[in-house]
Amino acid sequence: MRLSKYFLKTYKEAPKEAEVVSHILMIRAGMIQKLAAGIYNYLPLAQKSIAKIEKIIREELDKRGCQECLMPAVQPGELWQESGRWGYYGPELLRFKDRKNAEYCLGPTHEEVVTDMVRRNLKSYRQLPWNIYQIQTKFRDEVRPRFGLMRGREFVMKDAYSFDVDVDSAIKSYYLMYDAYTAIFKRCGLKFKAVDASTGAIGGELSHEFQVLADSGEDTILSCSKCDYAANVEKAVSDRVLPAADRSCVEEMKEVSTPGQKTIEEISAFLKKPAENFIKTLIFLVDDQPVAVLVPGEQDANEAKIQGALHANSVWPADEETVKRVTGAEVGFAGPVNLKEKIKIVADRQIYSRVNLVCGANKTDCHLTGIDPERDFKADLIADVTFARTGEKCPHCDGVLEQFKGIEVGQVFHLGTKYSTPMKCNFLDKNGKESTAVMGCYGIGVTRTLAAFIEQNHDDKGIIWSPAVAPFEAVVIPLQGNNEKVSATAEKFYSDLREIGVDVAIDDRDERAGFKMNDADLIGFPVQIQVGARSVENGQVEVKVRRTGEKVLIDIDKTVDYVRDLLKTL
C-alpha cells in the first residue's frame, strides 16, 4: 500500500477524552474514530489488524472442527422470553419495536438464536458434537462505556457454541476450546493467563477467563506464587484455616443502644471493638427474593459467590424499601436475629470461628452484642461468600495468592442445559429416547484483543506490533523523496517484498524524513526499511526493528531476504 493514497491521518495530539494508552495511540495512529459514545469507526489500518486476528481465530477453530456461520444482529424478543432472559438481562440489552410493534433486541450474545437454530436441525445423537461459531458485531448498552475499544458498546466478537450428547463429551468440547484459545492468544503475541471465573449473566457451571496482564485492566486476578492456580477475584478461593471458636467465655446476648451508628466503621469506633467482632448483614435480592447475607465485619460480600451458592440467576443489593420491610428498621441495623420477615439467611463460614459478635438488632438505633452464631440464629446455608485476599494460602499447594490486573479478552463457559432445556433443544439418543443437548459457549472480544495488545506493546513513541497482528509487517521509507536513486531503490524493495508475500507499505508521501520516521514508530510497523541518500551511495540501506529500536546496515541486494528472515524471528 502507498501511504500517499492511504486513508490515514496521524495526530500529534489525541482528544482529551482519551485516557488509556491503547485509546490514545489508536486515535493518534489513525486507526479509529469515535462516532458516538462507545461506538467507533474502524479505519483501514485498524481493520487490517482486526482481519489478522480474525484469521488466526478462524484457523485455530477450523482446525478443531468448529464451523463458521453468521447469525443476525437483530433478534426477536420472543426467543429471549423463551429462555427467560428477557426479564432479567436489564437495560444493557437494547430493545426496540418494529413497525408491527413486535419486540426486538440488538444481540449482546447469541445463545438464544443459536439454540433455536440448532434445535431446528438437530434430530439424532449421530449428528453431534457440533461447534458453531461466528465473528460478528455485538451491541451491549453499557452503563459507562470507556477506554476506547476496551469497553465499547458496539464491538466485534467471536462467539462459539458447542452442542454435545452428554456432560462428559461437553467437557471435552470445553477443553478443546480452552486449548484453541491458548493457541490463539499465543499466536497473537499476548502475555495472558487463563483463570477460573464465575459465570455471571451467561449462566452455567464451569468457566475460565483469558486475561491479558496489564495494569490498566479492569479485572483483578489472584494467582498462586508457586503452582498454576489462578482465578478472577470474584471466584478465587483461598485455603483458609477455620479454627473452632474459642468458647471459654461465651457472653449472653444483649441489646445495646447505638443511635445513628450505621456502618461497621462507625459502630466499631462507638463500641470500641474491632471490625472482626462484627457480623455484616447485607440484604440482597436474589432472583427478586430478599436474602440476608452474613459476612465478617472486616470483609465484603462477594455477589458472584452468592449467586453460585444459591444457583441464582441474578443477585442485586436490595433497595432501601425492601431492607426496611424485611428488617423492620432503618438501613444499617440489620441482623440475623429477629428478622421481621422470615427470609433466607446465608452465612459465610468464617463467622462460625468466632463468638461474642455484634450485629444489628433489626431495630433502628440498636445492635445486639454477645452473639454466638451457633446458639442465636440458624442460617439456611453456610458457604464461602467473601473474597479471597492477597497473601492468603493457595487452595492447591502451599504457595500464597498474588494479585494482578487483567483485561478479559476471552471466556469459555460450560453451560450444561441452561438454555437447551427451556428451549427444548433435544435429540434422540442411541436408545431412541429424547435427550437434551449439553451446551458450552465461548467468546473472544476481537476488538478488545486489539486494544489489549496495544496496552501490552507500546512505548513513548507509539505502538509496537508483532508481525502476526500488525496492520503491515513492514514499511519502506524513502528518506529523500526528491532523490531519484532513493525512490527507485525504495520502489524496488516495495515490489520485491510484495512479490515474496510480505505485507508491506511504502511511505511515498511528500514529507520530510523525520516526519515519516516518527509516523512509522507511532503506527508501529515491526520492520522499517530506511532508504537514505547517504547509505544508498554505499550500496546499503538501514533496516530498523521497531521493538528494539535496533538499526542494521544491509547491502541492497541482500535486503529482501534479510527482511523475510527477520520477520520470522519477530
Next chain:
RNA sequence: CGGAAUGUGGCCCAGUGGCUAGGGCACCUGCUUUGGGAGCAGGGUAUCGUGGGUUCGAGUCUCACCAUUCCGACCA
C-alpha cells in the same frame, strides 16, 4: 443511577458583559528545504453544544435540556 467537570474551526487551547471571536497543530497555494514531527509568504475553515431568560449589548451572566469525560455504583 449518584457525585464532579467540560462543551469555542478537523485536533489542542486562549478569550475582562462592549468594535470584525484569537493562537498553535492540521489543511490549500507558492518559494525554500529534506537522516528523527522544518522555515517564510499568502489563503480557506466557527450556527461559540441546543433552547429559553436577563441586558441597549451575551462566547462571557442565568435556567433548562443535550452531549462528552472523570470518580463511584453496576457490568460477558
